[in-house]
Amino acid sequence: MKKNLKIIISMLLSASLIFSLAACGKGEEAKEINIMTWADFIPREIIEQFEEETGIKVNYKEVASNEDMQSLLEASPDQYDLAVVTDYMVDILRRNENIQKLDKDKLPNFSNLNPVYQGQYYDESDEYSFPYAISTSFLLVNPEAVEELGANPITSYEDLWQEELDKNLVVIDWSVEIMGLVLKTLGYEYNETDPEIVAQAKDKLFELKDNIMRFETNTPEDSLLNGEAVAGFMYSNQAVKGQAANDKLEPVFPTEGFPMYIDGFVLSSEAPNLDYAHEFLNFILEPEISAKISELTSFTNPNVAAQEFLPEDFKNNIMLNPTDDIISNASLYIDVDAVLEEYEHIYSEFKMK
Amino acid sequence: MNKTSNRFRTFYLSLFFVILYIPVLGVVLYSFNKSPSTASWTGFTLDWYRDLFNDKVIIESFKISIKVALLTSILSAILGTTTAIISTYVTSKMENVIRGVMILPLLVPEVALGVSLLLFFSTLNLPFGILTLVLSHSLFCMPYVYLMVLLRLKEIDISIIESAKDLGATRWQVIKTILLPLVTPSIITSSLLALAMSLDDVVISTYMSGPTSTTLPVHIFSMMRVGVTPKINALSTLILVGTFFIVGLSQLLNKKSNQ
């Protein structure tokens, strides 16, 4: 028994060693804020500039999805001050009371924002969030390759169903996006719940299967660059990258309409460093900083005052700086959560067909 | 062994290693590619290496990964070996219970384990960081050590232990002088495995890392929205070269000391 004790003690010792090691890292109250979002979504340069100017240390928790951020904010709201999440997630976080109202008195730069992107369904009076980066998704097409296949030029979603495009499309890998694409093609809205319409969309979706060669959310532009696909439905920052690598690739904003995403800053319900967090937010809203962020990350800029600081080629790029005309055809995914389960099931069936 | 089978052995192993390393060489190759995309080769550059050294985030996350992996492999080596040795002393019913419990971490899908540990640790009010990372990683690494050590323990000739006991050896002495030396090779290979698995974990680490403790794989995965840069390829190349260098050096030193 004594020997057993030795084993137990050595185990406990090793465990406590680990505990104490970890405790070392904790440190005392410091001038810092904790931000959470995708890696590089807030460029390092910007954060370093902020740290230099204010002496506030920025800890950047990197995550891969909106849903991860939700789980983390829910589990430990006092560990985080700020997060950047996509529109629909602002809605969920707000309704679940995981985020708190912004103190606009501390955000004099708030007025710089473009009202076009404000007052959206997820935060009608702009109390909980403000837009940080705008993106859309649309088609990136290789017109020459489409012609070579003997297909008609692609100008709308409907054109994706052409037989000639067999195994030549790459699309975003998410039920909501793909069901949305089909619903728009049929002339409906994104969040249709009517069983008849959904059934109609399902049939239409299944007809598309043969034309898809790959589902890819992160680097779909690569498929156009290496020639395995002739057209892709992808996010704007990816299309920008694709076109930069091959100028023969052209963006096509489908006539039926296309989705827009507004990524915005939100404040955790138990944010420990409110003042510093607001200081950071105000910094982000400064025109020059905002312009620099858009340039570095390839997202559309929601800051009116920042427009004059944007470089010419950014302003002239229709994907980064879409005209009002184009934007009027874009819409957010509203209330998808109510239909998500159904869409997911159809999507799984579609993939396993 | 005769010559032909020796030659076949060398051939087979060489072929295996070539195939094993081809994808790795692809990673190395594209660390020198001008274009940030893997879709095409547009020319040779060393820029990614320069950028890598200026990228504090990557360097920092790499350091954290190494720290976590080392602590994890030590902790899982201790726990796994202890468990394996203990399991040979308990009743056979208890042994089965231990086996069952040790397979649990392998059975539960990573996401499920990650999300539940997140809730669990935040209820306990543990600060998320190195501690939670090491605790959670050792959970799925420990079974491997346990398994490998157990495999070897089972093969040990009971008569050795019996005779040691007849000579008056205590249980602790038996463990220290007979069992441990015999299982050491298994402990080493399985802790290397644990090290590699901890270094590579992304799903559980996503939930277990705190604001100041992003690990390298988490960094890479969360880069996907904005785009993974070849800086990561550059870092991997350096890790490879560095490890090769260390391994080669130790082989050389070994040779010298043998002479």
Add this chain to the structure above:
Amino acid sequence: MFNKEKFKQNAPAIPVLIWVGFLVGLPLVFVIILSFLTRDDLGNVVIKFTLSNYKKIFDPTYLKVFFNSFLLATLTGLITLIIGYPVAYFTANLSPKKRSLSIGLIMLPFWISSLLRTYGWIILLGNTGIINNILTKLNIIQSPFNMMYKFSTTLIGTAYMLIPFMIIAIYNSVDKLDKSLLEASYDLGASKRQTFLNITLPLTLPGIAGGFTLVFIPSLGLFFISDLLGGGMTLFLGNVINSQVTKGRNKPLAAAFSIGMIILVLIILYLYGKLTKDKKGEGLF
């Protein structure tokens, strides 16, 4: 082995059981409970008992997912066994110094992120990849040959990722093989093949069983390999569980799938333990 009082004998195991039981058992219980709960329209988990998550698993689409994953995991196990066994066997027969070099070489790639190594396969097999480049340059093929986004691509990637587990497990059991047994067999006039089939193979069976377990289980849960190499064209359990937690925001369904997967593994392990049960009772788990 020791005839002591049962409790005293079992006492040392208690801390281990508490440690693992606490950290994995509790989450497991949590997952089980979760799988019977409901998701509301916001994606939140509501405490309302339901069996509908399990009903969904038996939907033909998801049954196909189970079958797909089972097929992938089994084939991965077989491929890694066939390729890995000789590697382990030969490695164990090398001189001690070469042996550690070989083990080192097997482990080394695993210091590199598996995501990157998966990209490495794309660099190799892709449309503008190394193989296609060489073949077109040599005029063997005119236009790139499509090797990506197939079941087989996923299989290659998965086997590649998991083969060290198989090799290490088999290596451990070949390594401790009593060499005198082999010599005795040769002395008795047995051929190499006979010796291998009658002695080496049966004696390394625990290693094979262990390796198979260590490869089979993780290959059910991997998800990004089929996303990247398989192009997301079909679903596997790992994908479904992961995407139900994130994209689908349906944790109860993901939990039910997890339980389904655990049950699948337990059934496989049980059957498999029955099949390979040798006299020593080393079914490993």
